[in-house]
Amino acid sequence: MTTLAPAEATTVARPQRELTYAEAIREALRQEMRRDPRVFLIGEDIGVYGGAFGVTGDLVHEFGKDRVRDTPIAEEVIAGLAVGAAITGMRPVAEIQFSDFVTLATEQIVNQAAKMRFMFGGKIAVPMVVRLPGGSGTGAAAQHSQSLEAWFAHIPGLKVVLPATPSDAKGLLVAAIRDPNPVMVFEHKLLYRTRGVVPEELYTEDLKAIVRRTGRDLTLVAYSVMVIRALEAAEQLAAEGIDVEVVDVRCLRPLDEATIVGSARRTGRVLVVHEAVRSGGFGGEIVARIVESEAFDFLDAPVRRLAGRETPIPYNRTLERSAVPQVEDIVAAARALVRE
């Protein structure tokens, strides 16, 4: 974590202050908007409504409708507005109401934002952020529950960030806003109400993986909500005498291979866990990086994946739960892997 000297006076930090993940995002937006007049928000129902998940909340009352700007339902234009503003001196933060609707904005993000700097010979920068609430678990069914991060991790020119904790939600978002490149920040709908300690001052987190828990027997590599489930699984496994390390990837592109490979080398057993569908999911990339690395010689078992089933997300609660890894699934898979 890098603490930054803020332009304005801040209150004395109470280190134990807790916020929800949603509040932490709002605080990042508020503090960055106060600090930098170029930062503005754009999206559907982010103003008076406060955002579909209440993330932008009251920001419109502090910053007004120009800087917390509601648009008609027009995702391609939302992304395009961000691109156009970013290349001409602004720092837009766009909200795509549910990450699924990024399918309508992909042209501007993938063909335009991601490629401009390179195509134009490095003559331009696209400092924009797209915030995308994703994931399942809320009964929102097939078109409102997807985990599409791997699509964007496939695109050179984009950065792809997935915070798992409230303090990362703030620090990674501030880093994304200050990044001179287009950054896709996938938030998880189930995390919005989770609480954690969040520093009051402005700070950035590096777009790098971190070890959330150290252990000797096995590494769980996860991101987003699966980090929380992996940590819970690690607790349960500890009671059985299995000592689990948990690596939170945090950023898929650029990927911090060193942290992942280092952990794999130490424990010799790796289970990669994500919610996104297994085939073509980012876990395949992580596994490949590990087996291609010097960690290969230290592996005691095949590197394994636990991921979403090969299906759209169903509506029924029991089906929905069964479609993506739960804590008990992680525990079972980890236990089996340790015995291999």
Next chain:
Amino acid sequence: MEPSLTPERLRSALQQMMRIRAFEEMAEQLYMRGLVHGTMHLSIGQEASAVGAVLALEPQDYILSTHRGHGHCIAKGADLGRMMAEFMGRETGYCRGRGGSMHIADVDGGNLGANGIVAGGLPIAVGVGLSMQLQSLPRVCLTFFGDGAANEGAFHEALNVAAIWRLPVVFFCENNNYAMSMAVRDAFPTELISQRAAAYNLPGVTVDGNDLHAVYAAAAEAVARARSGHGPTLIEARTYRWRGHSKSDRNLYRTQQEIAEWKERDPITRLRARLIADGVLGAAEADAMLAAVHEEIAAAVAFAEASPEPDPAALEDEVYA
């Protein structure tokens, strides 16, 4: 009165509107009681637009629906028990519990599905229209969408293609004044959404969406035009949703007074009064009709509650044909 609106059809239209209202009220109750997972979008206040539009269709015609689709589905003749079962995520539901409130499809009944993607149905409607044209089938596809959907690129692409190929499509916009919190007055540079039809050289009409007769008349003309090979029409039905957009809505963008004013224009009260005045129906008969509808809804809930949950082991079965 339209000649084809026989007393019998009018009575049945009123009953369909009552069914929609009662279904939505029950859906809301079930949600409040924690019996339903997820969210829902209620169409209370918009019953005349759903029923009036579908009244102009033949049974073999198609509709495409939206996230606010319970009313369209009922209007097209869906079984209330299977709808309720879907809403409650049961195996006996229209989508075997996989789709839920936002994705109810009654394919055999010509409802090609509700859609969770705003404007997602418009391009599909154009495809259905093309398919009818290619197969020389005299069927029409009516696609419902909201005012908000008219600002997606898909709306413009769909209208243009349907117009140049004269496809048998009716674009039926339910303008309920809001797309979530975005007011129509802030989202459109024009007074009427139907003005957009001019850009694609097709007829555009705006009607009182809370007046069943007006909706029917506009839809009947559009359907006849589509069926006879003269291409699409854009209909804008002006209406209002009484409830919040979904369960997360705190109604911060509109006033209680505005909501109350629109409740004065209740499409069901209006049609009931008109049918009684026209001698189509007696007051006692109307009351009995409503009582019968409530019994149907209760039976639908009982059917859903007695139905089994889907089996997680079969989850991947329906991914491919």
